[in-house]
Amino acid sequence: MASRAKATIFDIAREAGVSKSTVSLVLQGSGLIRPETAVKVRKAIEDVGYVYNRGAANLRKAHSNVIGMVINDLTNPFFAELAVGMERVFQSAGIVPFIANTAENPVRQEEVLKSLMEQGVAGLIVSPARGTTPGAFRRLETAGVPIVFAMRRLPESRIPVITPDNHRGAYLATAHLIGKGHRQLAFFGGSSDLVVYHERLGGFREACETLGIADRDALIVEGETSRRGGIACLETALAMAEPPTAALCFNDAVAFGVMLALRKRGLEPGPDFAVVGFDDVVEAEHYMPALTSVAVDTPGLGERAAHVMLKMIQSRTTRAEDHIGAVNLVVRESCGPDRRTRNRPSGTGGPA
Amino acid sequence: MASRAKATIFDIAREAGVSKSTVSLVLQGSGLIRPETAVKVRKAIEDVGYVYNRGAANLRKAHSNVIGMVINDLTNPFFAELAVGMERVFQSAGIVPFIANTAENPVRQEEVLKSLMEQGVAGLIVSPARGTTPGAFRRLETAGVPIVFAMRRLPESRIPVITPDNHRGAYLATAHLIGKGHRQLAFFGGSSDLVVYHERLGGFREACETLGIADRDALIVEGETSRRGGIACLETALAMAEPPTAALCFNDAVAFGVMLALRKRGLEPGPDFAVVGFDDVVEAEHYMPALTSVAVDTPGLGERAAHVMLKMIQSRTTRAEDHIGAVNLVVRESCGPDRRTRNRPSGTGGPA
DNA sequence: TTGATTTATTGGAACGTTCCATTTATAGCC
DNA sequence: GGCTATAAATGGAACGTTCCAATAAATCAA
Known part of the structure; x- marks a missing residue:
């Protein structure tokens, strides 16, 4: 059952008595293969405990399905809420976003970005760290990786932004x-x-x-x-x-x-x-x-960002419109009237 | 500057007038190449705007440097603190952990785990979702991927656990x-x-x-x-x-x-x-x-988990000792004496 | 000089996929 | 039965690395 070396499509092919190409087609859900064959292949896949090697696939396909979310402060619950919104839409698109934390540190951010690039990300949703240099995303940009900024933006940059008003x-x-x-x-x-x-x-x-x-x-x-x-x-x-x-x-x-x-x-x-x-x-x-x-x-902005990202990837563009989200003040209990003006139109005020 | 197709080690090799193998060696920081050659190559790398393709490399190397952290509830600040601790140690090891959220949903967890596997993770730190089935990690286990559970564990499982007492x-x-x-x-x-x-x-x-x-x-x-x-x-x-x-x-x-x-x-x-x-x-x-x-x-437990993970990867084992972290009660203001026993020996005081 | 060592560099064969161009099987038509 | 059209399956050449075995160049011992 648990074969030592990991199984490849060749193993599946042998097991199912078909060619590797057929297996590949099945894996991709192509409609070209006869249903019975597909069933046979799928069984073999189960039997050999196969795990798809996305790295190998990306070598040919040139775009992964990895989307990265780069966050400047994971401990701020705000960003967790943002992430939750994003995940909702990515989940229904069948993709798993990876979150990386830069802890508000541009150097760390550099590393994170580099790692994500090497991984061949399909797109990036980023809330840049404080002190990010203007050129920090150039590499990504020239590589044609779609990026959207969420919540924060860089002073001058053509990268689309999702932010509240x-x-x-x-x-x-x-x-x-x-x-x-x-x-x-x-x-x-x-x-x-x-x-x-x-x-x-x-x-x-x-x-x-x-x-x-x-x-x-x-x-x-x-x-x-x-x-x-x-x-x-x-x-x-x-x-x-x-x-x-x-x-x-x-x-x-x-x-x-x-x-x-x-x-x-x-x-x-x-x-x-x-x-x-x-x-x-x-x-x-x-x-x-x-x-x-x-x-x-916040979750709405996250969803928005995710949608924009998906659309950018799909239309293989690196541009998109900015989105300025509506805001509204929710009044609770933390604002009393000014003590000093309480009885007068606009008072001079004594000490509290 | 920004060539359309992405540069490979062959492009670098041509640029620097060496062979692809030499470039590969430089990339890996091998001591075998002459310093001057290395310099030349590194310059070429800069010039062509090369980005390393880790997927291709992993095809040969069989183990990536990706470590995943699978969290059951990102909105609980507790886990952010755990993540922060982990990141501290991973950062100094030069690796970037990817965080994925399961939102306490075993189905989502399945997807996340699958995706991570396909990505070829080197190791996984997991706080399993509620209702995780006993077999949820079998795939990973038979694939020999090191796993450590943080904070939560599964009823019967040989996977090492890092948890407070x-x-x-x-x-x-x-x-x-x-x-x-x-x-x-x-x-x-x-x-x-x-x-x-x-x-x-x-x-x-x-x-x-x-x-x-x-x-x-x-x-x-x-x-x-x-x-x-x-x-x-x-x-x-x-x-x-x-x-x-x-x-x-x-x-x-x-x-x-x-x-x-x-x-x-x-x-x-x-x-x-x-x-x-x-x-x-x-x-x-x-x-x-x-x-x-x-x-x-919490951050200490995160650090611990990361260390254990690193050690497991390094010694290519899938076993490690459990770690039970020390705890202590920090007394603040949320516990008054029982009203009804307020005047009897065991109470400390009256109302403040 | 010559051969033996050491030091630097290199070509080629993987690794596990995808995808194109073929081949083979099946059906449809006169 | 012969022909074309369609459907299903396949072999081979990539993709960008690494690593081994082999070569080439430099150094040393004699």
Whole structure:
């Protein structure tokens, strides 16, 4: 039963009394072979414990069915949700995507990309690591491998992008804060080497501008896109002379960090300081207090990315349209009104 | 520069004025070639934009350098932490592990495993999906592919396992609860088709037994190993005639769900109902209240699994020793004393 | 110099598929 | 029965590597 050396189509051929070509045809589900023959062959395949050698096949076929998903931070639940969406569509297309983590490290990303290329991937869905150099994907591009960026993009690149409407999301969130009476705002987390950062910050700024918040009342604190980053942001913000009373966070992770830091200082997120997140990961709903956040339909974006990828592969092109996903603000409990303006139209404010 | 057809070692050979064999040797870093020749060849490699075809190579070499990690639930941050640990060691070994998600679905797992096999993986680290049939890995086993199970195991299988000391962890946690004065305990979540379940439940039961809790005071509620499962467990427990006052949860995810459900009912996790989790994911520390949980050193287990895998591949064996990782209970704020015994010797204190 | 060693390089035969061009069998038609 | 059209099965030449055995070149011992 368990023959030492692994079985090939020749073994199957011998077992079934046909030629290797016939076996190959059966393997590919060709309609050219007589049903009875196919049955015979399939039985032989079972009997010898054959396992298809995709490497050998790709040698001739020139395109594998491997699709890679390159993620910059596996520990961010956001990306897990993205992956889940993608997998849904790939699964129904009968293909298994492989996920690789770059841990936000461009060097590691290089290795991952190289490995994936050598493996002969058919396509790549990538959320590039921070600090990715402009040329990082050139190899892939000249090799004609379809790529789509998900969530993040590179400053100038022709590679199609699937992303939520960051500008609008940030605008909505900021407007919400202002509507609650806040006049001293902050934007927490993220770093300026990310395009998304500028998009979200842009939305924040536009809202401030059109809704009458002066530049000097809009504090911007860069920081890691993680809980830890959020904690740091809040600390530096509260150390200011005129600290903000509300913050839009780059990320839900940052928002969680901010809430945590507030608690540590004996402040209650919501009543004492308004915070809104971005991404609306599942945890947001379950936090205490539940986090108001910009919902981006993460699994939906994942599905979209997968569809685009499939289409690119099928039409053997390397171009596709960008997709900007709709967003909406889901209001929960993390944003109270500004304490200082609570009783007046726009107050001068005393200490909390 | 960007030649249409992809370059092969023949192209390099022509460019560098050597034979394909020489190129192959250079590619493998053989010490047999003259340094100057190597330099010349490496330059040619750059010039033609060559990408190594690992599939072709594997055709001869018979073992790839692909290691797969098959995970049953990517959205559980626990597994992301496990993956991160693994990646640390694989990275320094210069290999890129590919992660695939089975979403707790044995059918999907079958597909994933098949795909990985066809890809010719060198080894597999697996956390099997619920309901995996005993024969699911037979193909891999007879093919001689090294496998190690991480976190979960199959009922009867010779495949080595890397797992925390589940029994001890559960014992510790339960003892803690009893020490707080609780006399009506519960074990929430998990399902009996998981070996881990029995291990953890076993620890729970042993603690109850040796510390004088009667069987009828130890409620066991099976359920999904997720937030949602936790919510359901709490609901059914509180509907009982003599509901428990404390619970050991199968999982941190379950524990989060339980805390959530408590809140929904206006109860405060900790003072009103003690809950302890298992795994100690990073969120545990940041929850409100911070979750008391059994720390299992997840990244450490990941590293361990990776090391074992590397060693198996290197020594071309398919056997290895099981590894049971040390655990310890990290006490935070989610377990108050039993209300009803609050004023008697065993309790520590009153309400904060 | 010559032969024996060592050092570098090379051609050729795999590896397990696919796919094209053939061959062989089956059926259809007059 | 002879012919063509169709259906089913097949042999051989790729595909891009590795590795062995063999050659060629350089070094050494005599």
